[in-house]
Amino acid sequence: MEGIYFDNNATTRVDPAVVEAMLPYFTEQFGNPSSMHSFGNKVGLAIKKARMQVQELLGAEHDSEIIFTSCGTESDSTALISALKAQPERKEIITTTVEHPAILTLCSWLEKDGYKVHLLKVDSKGRLDLDEYKKLLTDQVAVVSVMWANNETGTFFPVVEMAEMAHAAGAMFHTDAVQAVGKVPLNLKDTKIDMLSVSGHKLHAPKGIGVLYLKRGTRFRPLLRGGHQERGRRAGTENTTSIVGLGKAAEMALEAMHHENTEVARLRDKLEAAILAKVPRSFVTGNPENRLPNTSNIAFEFIEGEAILLLLNKFGIAASSGSACTSGSLEPSHVMRAMGIPYTAAHGTVRFSLSRYSTEAEVDRVIAVVPEIIAQLRKLSPYWEGDGPKEEPEKAFAPTYA
Amino acid sequence: MWDYSDKVKEHFFEPRNAGVLEGANGVGDVGSISCGDALRLMLKVEPETDIILDAHFQTFGCGSAIASSSALTEMIKGKTLDEALKVSNQDIADYLDGLPPEKMHCSVMGREALQAAVANYRGEVWSDDHEEGALVCKCFAIDAVLIEDTIRANNLSSVQDVTNYTKAGGGCSSCHEGIEEILVKVMTERGENFKPGTPAKEEAAPAGMTNLQRIRKIEAVLESVRPQLKRDGGDIELVDVDGKTIYVNMTGACSGCQMEALTLQGIQQKLMEDLKEFIKIVPTKAGALSRASCHP
Numbered sequence: 001m002e003g004i005y006f007d008n009n010a011t012t013r014v015d016p017a018v019v020e021a022m023l024p025y026f027t028e029q030f031g032n033p034s035s036m037h038s039f040g041n042k043v044g045l046a047i048k049k050a051r052m053q054v055q056e057l058l059g060a061e062h063d064s065e066i067i068f069t070s071c072g073t074e075s076d077s078t079a080l081i082s083a084l085k086a087q088p089e090r091k092e093i094i095t096t097t098v099e100h101p102a103i104l105t106l107c108s109w110l111e112k113d114g115y116k117v118h119l120l121k122v123d124s125k126g127r128l129d130l131d132e133y134k135k136l137l138t139d140q141v142a143v144v145s146v147m148w149a150n151n152e153t154g155t156f157f158p159v160v161e162m163a164e165m166a167h168a169a170g171a172m173f174h175t176d177a178v179q180a181v182g183k184v185p186l187n188l189k190d191t192k193i194d195m196l197s198v199s200g201h202k203l204h205a206p207k208g209i210g211v212l213y214l215k216r217g218t219r220f221r222p223l224l225r226g227g228h229q230e231r232g233r234r235a236g237t238e239n240t241t242s243i244v245g246l247g248k249a250a251e252m253a254l255e256a257m258h259h260e261n262t263e264v265a266r267l268r269d270k271l272e273a274a275i276l277a278k279v280p281r282s283f284v285t286g287n288p289e290n291r292l293p294n295t296s297n298i299a300f301e302f303i304e305g306e307a308i309l310l311l312l313n314k315f316g317i318a319a320s321s322g323s324a325c326t327s328g329s330l331e332p333s334h335v336m337r338a339m340g341i342p343y344t345a346a347h348g349t350v351r352f353s354l355s356r357y358s359t360e361a362e363v364d365r366v367i368a369v370v371p372e373i374i375a376q377l378r379k380l381s382p383y384w385e386g387d388g389p390k391e392e393p394e395k396a397f398a399p400t401y402a
Numbered sequence: 403m404w405d406y407s408d409k410v411k412e413h414f415f416e417p418r419n420a421g422v423l424e425g426a427n428g429v430g431d432v433g434s435i436s437c438g439d440a441l442r443l444m445l446k447v448e449p450e451t452d453i454i455l456d457a458h459f460q461t462f463g464c465g466s467a468i469a470s471s472s473a474l475t476e477m478i479k480g481k482t483l484d485e486a487l488k489v490s491n492q493d494i495a496d497y498l499d500g501l502p503p504e505k506m507h508c509s510v511m512g513r514e515a516l517q518a519a520v521a522n523y524r525g526e527v528w529s530d531d532h533e534e535g536a537l538v539c540k541c542f543a544i545d546a547v548l549i550e551d552t553i554r555a556n557n558l559s560s561v562q563d564v565t566n567y568t569k570a571g572g573g574c575s576s577c578h579e580g581i582e583e584i585l586v587k588v589m590t591e592r593g594e595n596f597k598p599g600t601p602a603k604e605e606a607a608p609a610g611m612t613n614l615q616r617i618r619k620i621e622a623v624l625e626s627v628r629p630q631l632k633r634d635g636g637d638i639e640l641v642d643v644d645g646k647t648i649y650v651n652m653t654g655a656c657s658g659c660q661m662e663a664l665t666l667q668g669i670q671q672k673l674m675e676d677l678k679e680f681i682k683i684v685p686t687k688a689g690a691l692s693r694a695s696c697h698p
Contacts, residue, residue, distance in 0.1 A: 304438050306464035310414060323438055323464065332438055344462070347438035380420050380468060382431070382442040382460035397462075399431035399440045400518065400528070 003316040009353035015204040021248040025241040050247025057250040059187035067212045072178040072199030073102040075212035078223040079174040079195040083143035085221035090142035096120040097338040125287040126155040137169035148180035152335040153286025154295030163192040182253035194218040205249035209242035265293035272296040274367040294354040299345040302383040311373045322349040407499035413469035423458035428523030430515040439463035443515035452482045466505040474512040503543035541573025560600045
């Protein structure tokens with residue numbers, strides 16, 4: 001049976017047309033783009049084309065603002081460390097409690113070196129308080145890093161406005177946009193965003209390729225130093241095949257942008273509405289009015305997410321969860337905790353993330369399967385009795401917590 | 403995806419003894435809210451014999467928590483309470499053909515629910531003495547609380563100490579940064595500075611050897627490899643021993659041989675195995691090992 005893949009915020013399938021574009025660069029076009037001879041030159045031209053394709057998707061003013069990296073995490077680290085190195089007199093960073101670990105883990109590591117990290121809180125719908133942000137924007141802040149869209153809930157942050165505010169305070173602005181690029185139209189040349197991270201495998205390009213957008217004029221200190229590749233801003237021989245693949249994927253994402261924001265959003269809405277209608281004690285997390293078109297994060301109360309995923313997997317359905325147990329950590333998703341979702345619901349969150357390959361039939365199949373699975377697990381739950389939760393569930397079952 | 407055994411999957415997909423047990427006379431509720439696992443164990447005990455006639459469970463938790471609960475009920479049915487209390491968390495894990503290290507706490511939870519249910523039946527109050535911290539060493543499933551307590555109780559000051567006392571850090575070594583952070587914290591509390599590279603506590607004479615015994619042992623190892631070297635027209639001699647560094651001279655055909663570094667690595671390995679400690683072997687004539695590092 002062909003599986004149903006609703007985990008596109010984790011990674012996406014490489015589009016066959018992308019694979020086709022890449023193949024020659026594994027075989028006859030093997031040259032090093034830095035070489036003088038024609039073996040290298042043709043590859044150099046292919047990279048130039050890819051750079052322009054990415055430039056167009058991002059709406060960047062210059063193609064030289066595109067720096068190819070190995071992944072979104074590398075782009076994030078490069079951006080933040082560069083901002084700190086370039087402005088040694090500024091010792092503070094502003095970010096949010098719901099960032100990806102690529103930012104949060106880096107920031108807590110930087111804290112050990114004496115930098116001060118401010119974490120902006122979110123409300124129950126995952127929204128930031130811009131007044132709190134404004135108060136923190138002092139002349140001590142080197143860089144602000146706020147994700148464009150949250151990977152778990154899809155909730156958007158007002159990054160364009162926040163970048164304006166950062167600039168007014170003389171701070172640099174970076175956004176981790178790995179979930180947004182390819183799903184929402186971007187026009188970076190009209191914004192004050194200095195740096196932006198892209199990850200290829202989130203938009204049907206292969207894993208192991210990323211981009212750091214660096215606005216012309218932004219002071220920059222490279223992380224990887226060595227050769228002159230990427231104008232000396234990211235040393236190391238180019239991952240030519242993947243760069244070509246990302247270029248093609250960027251072109252295709254731009255073509256599919258309308259479909260993504262109409263058809264994919266319609267399928268997502270249908271899936272979500274049907275599940276909420278059929279499953280009692282379930283609710284959407286994040287801000288459904290302002291989020292990615294492909295993402296739906298649903299909390300199923302009184303059961304645990306990993307168990308849901310294992311049963312979904314038995315039906316060939318792939319999704320992901322904010323439960324502690326799926327990550328190997330002992331805490332449920334920091335995003336759910338930041339929004340104040342209680343433990344009994346936070347552990348039972350499931351993220352469905354669609355793509356332009358998702359079909360109506362797949363959505364119908366998931367709608368048919370999910371309510372059964374939830375009912376089956378609730379039968380095992382000490383908080384549940386018959387068709388609903390026990391009266392005052394938190395009191396009916398109050399275990400000794402170890 | 404976790405690497406669950408077939409037995410775990412079987413007990414998850416078709417749990418035994420799930421649901422409320424009517425007429426239960428011993429109930430234990432335990433769990434870990436942050437981890438998202440909680441379990442109610444219900445027992446029906448025959449008062450005259452103390453035999454567990456039936457056992458059911460309800461679990462809020464992941465796949466291995468449900469499987470551990472199911473396994474536990476199967477294991478204790480028909481046992482007397484005292485027999486049942488002998489079931490350890492390792493027994494539960496073994497019954498399931500093993501659990502991933504990050505999931506061992508699920509079996510611990512089963513064991514605790516059993517203690518709590520028995521205490522409830524006997525009219526006692528069960529209190530939990532087990533505190534669980536963030537998992538630091540994933541190879542041996544050692545958490546931060548255990549590491550911190552062990553450092554404190556034994557006055558430890560190096561990562562090697564922690565590995566010797568708790569096994570944490572003895573596998574892939576990726577958690578050494580985390581262990582160092584705990585060391586820094588605890589050592590600062592007792593007014594010391596953590597110094598990386600501080601030798602482990604019981605370093606001086608491993609396995610209780612005197613210096614003379616140790617050198618004799620080294621000679622014996624070199625003696626054992628000598629015939630091989632001689633066959634290729636070379637030889638090795640011990641020059642000096644300085645703590646963990648053993649200086650040797652490669653002579654004859656071995657000196658400058660392309661295989662010299664490889665040969666030395668083999669001898670170093672054998673020395674470590676026989677001495678049961680980490681040592682470094684260094685050739686006194688121009689850096690054979692550094693040549694090796696240029697051509698890995």
